[in-house]
Amino acid sequence: MDEHKEELLQEAEAAENPAPKQKGRGMSRVTYYALIGIFTAVFLLCGVYLGGYFYETGSTEKEYDALASIYQQGIQNQNSTPSTVPTRIPGNVESSGSVETQPPVILPELQPIYELNDDLVGYLNFPNSSLNLRYPVLQSPEDDDFYLSHDFYGAESIVGCPYVPAGCDVFEPSDNVVIYGHNLRTGGMFNKLTYYRNKSYWEKNQTFSFDTLYERHTYQIFAVFKTAAKQYKDDGTPWGYPYHRLNDFATKEAFDKFIADVKGAAFTSGEYQGWTFYDTGITPQYGDKLLCLSTCEYTMKDPDGTTNGRWVIMAVRID
Numbered sequence: 001m002d003e004h005k006e007e008l009l010q011e012a013e014a015a016e017n018p019a020p021k022q023k024g025r026g027m028s029r030v031t032y033y034a035l036i037g038i039f040t041a042v043f044l045l046c047g048v049y050l051g052g053y054f055y056e057t058g059s060t061e062k063e064y065d066a067l068a069s070i071y072q073q074g075i076q077n078q079n080s081t082p083s084t085v086p087t088r089i090p091g092n093v094e095s096s097g098s099v100e101t102q103p104p105v106i107l108p109e110l111q112p113i114y115e116l117n118d119d120l121v122g123y124l125n126f127p128n129s130s131l132n133l134r135y136p137v138l139q140s141p142e143d144d145d146f147y148l149s150h151d152f153y154g155a156e157s158i159v160g161c162p163y164v165p166a167g168c169d170v171f172e173p174s175d176n177v178v179i180y181g182h183n184l185r186t187g188g189m190f191n192k193l194t195y196y197r198n199k200s201y202w203e204k205n206q207t208f209s210f211d212t213l214y215e216r217h218t219y220q221i222f223a224v225f226k227t228a229a230k231q232y233k234d235d236g237t238p239w240g241y242p243y244h245r246l247n248d249f250a251t252k253e254a255f256d257k258f259i260a261d262v263k264g265a266a267f268t269s270g271e272y273q274g275w276t277f278y279d280t281g282i283t284p285q286y287g288d289k290l291l292c293l294s295t296c297e298y299t300m301k302d303p304d305g306t307t308n309g310r311w312v313i314m315a316v317r318i319d
Helices: 002-016 029-076 111-116 190-197 199-204 252-268
Strands: 120-125 134-138 176-180 207-212 218-228 274-276 290-301 307-317
Touching: 029 111, 029 134, 111 120, 190 199, 190 218, 190 290, 190 307, 218 252, 218 290, 252 274
Parallel strands: 176 290
Antiparallel strands: 120 134, 120 207, 207 218, 218 274, 218 307, 290 307
8 A cells, every 4th residue: 555655656746757858969069169160261261251252343433433433534625635536446437538537636635534444435423422323334345244343444344344245336435335344232233224214313413424525415315224135045036135236227217127126115015025114216227326325234144044234324316
């Protein structure tokens, strides 16, 4: 009887104070600290990369601000002595019979910038100071995409410098001159062109200037669109609209089709990926000279699903 009572008491005590459960086998101390080390290293590397990215973009943008100051100072002193003929004259400047064609003269405001880099072909300037879009435009005679990864002074740079590809003649000029520039996540370079997604912004900021080495010109934006960067699917069917490859038009029909395409026809037909944001009511006519500003865009997809788009501003010369 006493033994039975004792067993009952032990059972009651066990119920009140259950034995601790055996823990499952977790990660070892070595594994734990190894993972901590890996995560810390990745975090530090990301920090170093981002720090370097912001430092480089900020430093390069200061260089372009300094060049912009040179340009603005030159604009204020337009009555200064005409500049000298460049050592390497871009474009086609030839003699005609016994009468020699006089070489063009560089604009006074661009002469000091040209002396720093004779790849200079023009200067892009938006009057809206909040955009801070004031950049020299270059064209390398040796490497088509050199300034995609090099700054104005030729140093390697993730910021690069706005440039014109070899297929475009700025001075003749081509019917459609393309200028490429990076879309920086910091808001620099051509990033602010994305403001033109809103028609209300375009209505207040329709014009800008692009001066070549020798002439001053004003342009008016007539279309804003985005499209996929890759031109074709694997089976050869069209994908992204080839705006950058259409630089000269032999016929009025070809020109008119291009204008209709960039104003929306290329995308509403379903032939190409992308869309035009709004109708500006402006339709360039055959013989007009066009300027295309192109930068990266981060929502359009390639056929494989990779994000790879282009943001495009189309403008027509109006001066």
